[in-house]
Amino acid sequence: MPAQLPPLKALKVFEAAARARSLTLAAAELHITHSAVSQQIRLLESHFGRPLFVRSARGVEPTEAALLFYAEVKASLDRIALAAERFTRTGEQRIVRVNTTPSIAMRWLIPRLSSFQIENPRMEIRVTTSASDGIDDLREPFDVIIRRAPMSRAGHECIRFLDDVSAPLASPRYLAQHPLAAPEDCLHASLLHLSSRRDAWARWLAAAGVVPPPPPGEHFYQHFFLSLQAATADLGIAIGSLALVDEDLATGRLCQLFPDVVLRDQGFHMLLRADREAASALSVFSGWLAREGVRASSGLRAWIA
Known part of the structure; x- marks a missing residue:
């Protein structure tokens, strides 16, 4: 017998409230009333038999257990949204090949890729890593190379996109x-x-x-x-x-x-391959990287005196 799922509508409300740290903002995002959000949260808390949020001066804060649950719920909803987009849309899939270091891939790029894939379901981002910061030994014609320093290669353009x-x-x-x-x-x-x-x-x-x-x-x-x-x-x-x-x-x-x-330091840079066939896909992906870099760089100010 399959495991009983929590109320799915309540899960979507919970994800929005946990992400926004606010029932009011979640209500505005989902176009429902504040009381409807509260009702769905209570329904989910009743299902689990434990609280999901505690009130704070700024709004609500997920409990420690709820934060772990939120991460799984968000990843699952992202996968469902991506699958739905791919199911409803047709067209040839475009591939962007990215090379970076393991730390950048694990700690910055991959955690953000789900949002890009939801917005661009017909594009596939293939990420490979290299142990070295150097790029001279890279033989495969990668479309994007990301490193913590400026790079130079014939037929490529180097752009700084994130503070280091x-x-x-x-x-x-x-x-x-x-x-x-x-x-x-x-x-x-x-x-x-x-x-x-x-x-x-x-x-x-x-x-x-x-x-x-x-x-x-x-x-x-x-x-x-x-x-x-x-x-x-x-x-x-x-x-x-x-x-x-x-x-x-x-x-x-x-x-x-x-x-x-x-x-x-000099900042995180992306080296883009100049290729007419890949120009459209590269423009979409590099534009997204630039926007994410600006957002992340703005967030760094909270940790710098």
């Missing part, structure tokens, strides 16, 4: 166990280093007016997402781009240390 601001990051538990009152206290902490950016900690300490420590020891990670996982697991302090950890900061999984001291 880095800062130290640690878990709340690590900071509770290792209080850091001033930047120089980091010299006595466990610093997590990136193989591709070996000078990041030295640069940040110098910017903070601290004499850099001796060459780092064994805490090296090949990818940023690995150092981030180590920081989340209370193993030390990572340093990395705030654009790749916006959700971790918003949910409190990680904390930014000393927000008045940050490293500003």
Whole structure:
């Protein structure tokens, strides 16, 4: 016997309310009354036998369990919407081949792609990753290459689309166990280093007016997402781009240390292939990337003193 589904109408109302953190905004978005939203939320809470929201000064906040449920509901609704668009629309599918690094793919690009696919169901974005920041060894003719620095290649155009601001990051538990009152206290902490950016900690300490420590020891990670996982697991302090950890900061999984001291790098760039056949699809995808970059860059201001 199949598992009993929650009330599907209530799920859509819950997703809108959890995303907006407001019953009023959810009602406006769904074109229903505030009382209708409240009724659907109560129906869902009755189904589960537990509350989904707590009231706050700004509106409502999902409970910790409801946040996890929201992520699954949103992903499922996105997939349904995408399937519906593909079912109702006809036409040849257009493919855009993207190459980037694992950290950018996992921490920034892929979490945002569902919204692009819903808006553009006839386009397929194929993402592959390269361990190196370099692009000279790339043989496949990728349509878009994304890196944390400007790039140059014949027959391509390079566009900066996202700010790259880095800062130290640690878990709340690590900071509770290792209080850091001033930047120089980091010299006595466990610093997590990136193989591709070996000078990041030295640069940040110098910017903070601290004499850099001796060459780092064994805490090296090949990818940023690995150092981030180590920081989340209370193993030390990572340093990395705030654009790749916006959700971790918003949910409190990680904390930014000393927000008045940050490293500003050249920015995230996209290298676009000049190809008449792919021009239309590339224009759509690069335009979306640019808009997402502006939105994300605006959000960074909340974490920078």
